[in-house]
Amino acid sequence: MGDFGITRDQLVELMKRHITxxxxxxxxxxxxxxxxxxxxxxxxxxxxxxxxxxxxxxDFDETKDEPAKHAVIGAEILRSGGVAEKYVNAIMSHNEAxxxxxxxxxxxEHALASSETITGLVVATALVMPDKxxxxxxxxxxxxxxxxxxxxxxxxxxxxxECEKISVPIEDFCALAVxxxxxxxxxxxL
Ligand SMILES: [Fe+2]
Numbered sequence: 001m002g003d004f005g006i007t008r009d010q011l012v013e014l015m016k017r018h019i020t021x022x023x024x025x026x027x028x029x030x031x032x033x034x035x036x037x038x039x040x041x042x043x044x045x046x047x048x049x050x051x052x053x054x055x056x057x058x059d060f061d062e063t064k065d066e067p068a069k070h071a072v073i074g075a076e077i078l079r080s081g082g083v084a085e086k087y088v089n090a091i092m093s094h095n096e097a098x099x100x101x102x103x104x105x106x107x108x109e110h111a112l113a114s115s116e117t118i119t120g121l122v123v124a125t126a127l128v129m130p131d132k133x134x135x136x137x138x139x140x141x142x143x144x145x146x147x148x149x150x151x152x153x154x155x156x157x158x159x160x161x162e163c164e165k166i167s168v169p170i171e172d173f174c175a176l177a178v179x180x181x182x183x184x185x186x187x188x189x190l
Pocket of ligand 1 (some may be wrong): 056
């Protein structure tokens with residue numbers, strides 16, 4: 001668990017009390033997988049960065065109709081569950097709709113925003129493949145979809161591009177994300 005504050009098992013138990021949708025579990029697991037790969041690439045702690053990805057939307061089923069509260073409620077849940085403040089803050093930074101939000105500056109903040117967002121683009125790319133499988137997705141196709149703003153239009157390309165603020169070119173980031181998600185394709189059901 002590094003200095004995250006709680007173990008993965010403890011985090012999963014906490015998440016089970018708040019996450020009600022299968023879709024959100026899959027998004028959380030995908031975000032964890034991408035964060036782990038990104039940490040490995042950057043020489044950061046993969047376990048801890050993975051836990052940040054896994055935890056980031058813990059309140060989303062409860063706050064999805066109140067965007068200003070998303071990640072604020074989550075921060076309270078995580079803090080009282082024992083997650084270290086440094087990681088709670090990084091998780092709050094992924095929701096730009098929080099009043100008083102300040103632009104992300106730490107590597108972990110950019111990493112979370114780009115990682116959790118690219119999961120949506122990779123899933124959308126898989127779903128238009130003939131077999132709808134992640135195994136069929138080429139990272140070049142994901143890169144191409146970055147420029148097609150009508151495709152998966154609710155996926156924020158600017159958030160994904162924050163990977164470049166931590167010195168990971170978008171081509172590499174697409175490859176890394178595809179590989180990470182293919183590694184848990186059974187859990188993602190894709
Ligand atoms: Fe998310």
